[in-house]
Amino acid sequence: MNLHNIGIIIRREYLNKVKKKSFLITTLLVPILVAGLTIGIMVVMLNTKEKTKTIAVVDDSGIVMPYLENTETIKYVDCTGQVADSVKLHMPDLGYDGLLNIPGLDVEGKTIHPDLYSPKPLGMDMTQNISNRLDKAVEDYRIASYDIEGLDKIMKDVKSDVKLRAYTVSESGEEKVSEAGVYSIISMVLGIIIFMFVTMFGSMVMSAVIEEKQSRVVEVLVSSVKSTELMFGKIIGIALVAITQFLLWIILSGVIIGAASGIMKDKLLSQADPAELAQSLGVNPDQLDTVDLTQLAAGTDNDMAAALDMVRSIPIAKILIIFLVFFLFGYLLYASLFAAIGSAVENAEDTQQLQIPLTVPLMLAYIIALYAFKAPDSSIAFWASLFPFTSPIVMIARLPFGVPGWEIALSLVLLILTFILCAWASAKIYKVGILMFGKKSTWKDLWKWLKQK
Amino acid sequence: MGLIECKEVCKSFGEKVALDHVSIDIPEGKIFGLLGPNGAGKTTLIRIINRITIPNSGEVLFKGAPITQRDVEKIGYMPEERGLYRKMKVGDQAMYLAQLKGMASRDARTALKEWFIRFGIQDWWDKKVEELSKGMAQKLQFITTVVHKPSLLILDEPFSGFDPVNADLIRKEILRLRDEGATIVLSTHNMESVEELCDEIALINKARLVITGGVEDIRREYGNNNVELVYTDADGRHTEVLPREVDGNSTLESYIAKGVTINSYKELMPRMNDIFIKLVTGEDAK
Numbered sequence: 001m002n003l004h005n006i007g008i009i010i011r012r013e014y015l016n017k018v019k020k021k022s023f024l025i026t027t028l029l030v031p032i033l034v035a036g037l038t039i040g041i042m043v044v045m046l047n048t049k050e051k052t053k054t055i056a057v058v059d060d061s062g063i064v065m066p067y068l069e070n071t072e073t074i075k076y077v078d079c080t081g082q083v084a085d086s087v088k089l090h091m092p093d094l095g096y097d098g099l100l101n102i103p104g105l106d107v108e109g110k111t112i113h114p115d116l117y118s119p120k121p122l123g124m125d126m127t128q129n130i131s132n133r134l135d136k137a138v139e140d141y142r143i144a145s146y147d148i149e150g151l152d153k154i155m156k157d158v159k160s161d162v163k164l165r166a167y168t169v170s171e172s173g174e175e176k177v178s179e180a181g182v183y184s185i186i187s188m189v190l191g192i193i194i195f196m197f198v199t200m201f202g203s204m205v206m207s208a209v210i211e212e213k214q215s216r217v218v219e220v221l222v223s224s225v226k227s228t229e230l231m232f233g234k235i236i237g238i239a240l241v242a243i244t245q246f247l248l249w250i251i252l253s254g255v256i257i258g259a260a261s262g263i264m265k266d267k268l269l270s271q272a273d274p275a276e277l278a279q280s281l282g283v284n285p286d287q288l289d290t291v292d293l294t295q296l297a298a299g300t301d302n303d304m305a306a307a308l309d310m311v312r313s314i315p316i317a318k319i320l321i322i323f324l325v326f327f328l329f330g331y332l333l334y335a336s337l338f339a340a341i342g343s344a345v346e347n348a349e350d351t352q353q354l355q356i357p358l359t360v361p362l363m364l365a366y367i368i369a370l371y372a373f374k375a376p377d378s379s380i381a382f383w384a385s386l387f388p389f390t391s392p393i394v395m396i397a398r399l400p401f402g403v404p405g406w407e408i409a410l411s412l413v414l415l416i417l418t419f420i421l422c423a424w425a426s427a428k429i430y431k432v433g434i435l436m437f438g439k440k441s442t443w444k445d446l447w448k449w450l451k452q453k
Numbered sequence: 454m455g456l457i458e459c460k461e462v463c464k465s466f467g468e469k470v471a472l473d474h475v476s477i478d479i480p481e482g483k484i485f486g487l488l489g490p491n492g493a494g495k496t497t498l499i500r501i502i503n504r505i506t507i508p509n510s511g512e513v514l515f516k517g518a519p520i521t522q523r524d525v526e527k528i529g530y531m532p533e534e535r536g537l538y539r540k541m542k543v544g545d546q547a548m549y550l551a552q553l554k555g556m557a558s559r560d561a562r563t564a565l566k567e568w569f570i571r572f573g574i575q576d577w578w579d580k581k582v583e584e585l586s587k588g589m590a591q592k593l594q595f596i597t598t599v600v601h602k603p604s605l606l607i608l609d610e611p612f613s614g615f616d617p618v619n620a621d622l623i624r625k626e627i628l629r630l631r632d633e634g635a636t637i638v639l640s641t642h643n644m645e646s647v648e649e650l651c652d653e654i655a656l657i658n659k660a661r662l663v664i665t666g667g668v669e670d671i672r673r674e675y676g677n678n679n680v681e682l683v684y685t686d687a688d689g690r691h692t693e694v695l696p697r698e699v700d701g702n703s704t705l706e707s708y709i710a711k712g713v714t715i716n717s718y719k720e721l722m723p724r725m726n727d728i729f730i731k732l733v734t735g736e737d738a739k
Binding site for chain 2: 002005008009012016211212215216217218219220221222223224225226227435437448452
């Protein structure tokens with residue numbers, strides 16, 4: 001292969017794509033969209049908490065009401081004594097979002113049989129919250145029923161506030177703060193990005209090949225350079241476009257989010273609910289539920305620090321490097337196959353059938369990657385992260401949870417070997433395909449071209 | 454020894470035989486016509502010379518040595534199906550193709566500017582190819598084919614798509630390039646231009662070489678060895694076809710002795726068109 005020629009081809013392919021309006025638009029639009037979405041979520045979070053739901057409570061058991069403390073999201077109104085059914089019928093008129101009806105105590109079973117009515121669904125969080133409080137009421141009632149002397153004091157002593165911090169211990173004994181929530185988000189984002197990039201730029205290679213064939217410029221080109229030079233020049237040129245776009249996205253998103261959060265910072269810190277703040281940082285809010293609300297405020301700084309610790313504990317540089325390597329070879333593998341398919345057709349509409357063997361593993365990898373964060377070490381995630389056609393996406397999604405070095409190495413070796421094999425096959429198909437006109441090609445034809453001397 | 458020698462070249466695609474032991478010799482500095490009906494194997498042969506396609510057997514020699522990828526830089530090829538990047542600017546496009554032929558960027562720019570002036574299209578440099586008319590795109594295509602001063606120029610139907618004025622411009626450029634030393638392979642169905650331009654031809658039919666040689670020789674060979682005499686006497690103008698004798702003077706003298714005026718006396722040669730049809734179909738054209 002003539003490197004000088006490949007250089008010229010790469011340069012044209014790169015400049016041609018980068019100068020396109022569509023490149024400029026997606027490069028600018030995506031970070032704005034991402035930043036907008038992030039900021040939008042923050043704003044929504046800030047505003048939703050002001051919407052407090054009012055729940056009417058008819059407590060005939062007499063044990064629950066003291067446990068129903070008003071929070072920022074729920075306000076309880078004691079309607080004990082009123083007829084539950086009539087309240088139920090007039091909830092919207094009375095300004096209630098729900099009715100919690102607690103009939104008389106079931107003395108035998110030492111329990112209650114409450115019902116919750118609402119004109120609109122109240123949401124999982126809220127019902128869970130109410131349910132927790134009811135449990136607490138019944139538990140306390142049961143404990144009290146044992147008539148233990150000095151119970152109040154005992155209970156005060158017993159009440160504990162243990163904060164569990166999870167660490168993952170690496171083989172070297174180094175401790176890291178771990179938090180499944182943060183990792184899940186990073187895993188998902190990386191999986192989506194790599195899927196998007198491989199699909200987007202793989203099909204960009206395909207349409208570039210089709211364009212050359214359709215405009216018939218390809219015959220002039222291959223009279224100057226070898227078809228393999230043309231194919232790889234194209235693939236590498238578009239890879240550089242992808243890397244350029246990726247870097248621009250990171251920089252632009254950083255700038256926009258940085259600027260926006262700078263503006264919003266004061267507002268956020270003064271108003272935000274710690275639980276939501278923590279959630280926005282990826283901390284599971286359930287962890288905070290066990291903490292008393294009054295203590296929560298004091299603990300906020302600690303929790304935030306912990307969350308930030310977790311973010312910091314993720315080996316960003318390592319993930320980024322592995323991400324780039326897997327992206328590169330995943331892209332190369334798929335791009336060479338997309339190039340072979342592009343060479344076999346004369347217009348974009350004819351690609352659909354030929355593409356199926358490529359889009360199916362990609363979609364599969366995407367789906368597995370999205371579930372990888374639930375079970376990063378499950379056998380399906382494990383095998384999918386070794387299988388070369390799914391590994392770039394699945395391995396990256398597993399990465400934040402920690403993957404043994406040998407698995408990464410094995411997966412990478414398999415990926416590179418498969419790439420070399422596919423690139424060789426694609427080059428052969430491409431060579432014949434680009435000069436085939438007037439006939440709709442099938443996989444059978446591609447196979448024939450592959451075997452052609 | 455020709456610039457290009459094809460020796461026993463065979464190529465088949467699956468079951469279909471595209472070239473069957475074809476040997477041709479393209480002499481240096483001449484215009485060589487590559488003729489044959491559609492599907493005869495001309496394009497395959499051209500692609501083999503260009504090293505786009507590799508033959509199953511046989512070889513192609515360039516200046517006596519097996520042709521290499523480096524030699525391809527000295528070839529300029531204009532395929533029958535013209536093709537340019539539609540979305541690219543005319544200048545960028547021409548620069549790109551010239552650089553792929555090994556020209557340095559500065560040389561390419563200078564040479565291209567010269568050609569653009571010669572063809573009167575210097576204003577097009579920044580236009581997009583898709584804005585050009587078909588004839589304009591053809592001109593650009595011709596320039597990109599010849600800008601790197603190829604020693605071998607392969608032109609497949611070079612006149613199609615041109616109006617008579619531009620076709621004439623291209624014809625003159627082809628002759629000028631020949632005079633400057635380039636060897637030109639012309640693949641065309643236009644037999645008039647073959648008679649006018651080509652020094653030698655090769656005719657391919659059904660994957661086989663049917664005939665190759667000098668245009669004059671072939672026409673003479675397929676002629677009836679007749680001469681045409683036009684003279685005027687008292688009854689008016691007459692045209693007679695006579696068998697050619699070794700000594701044409703005696704024939705003329707006998708007519709002159711009759712007291713007629715000789716208007717013309719010339720060798721009768723068949724049209725290339727008729728020879729083509731005869732060789733391809735096996736029947737006489739008329």
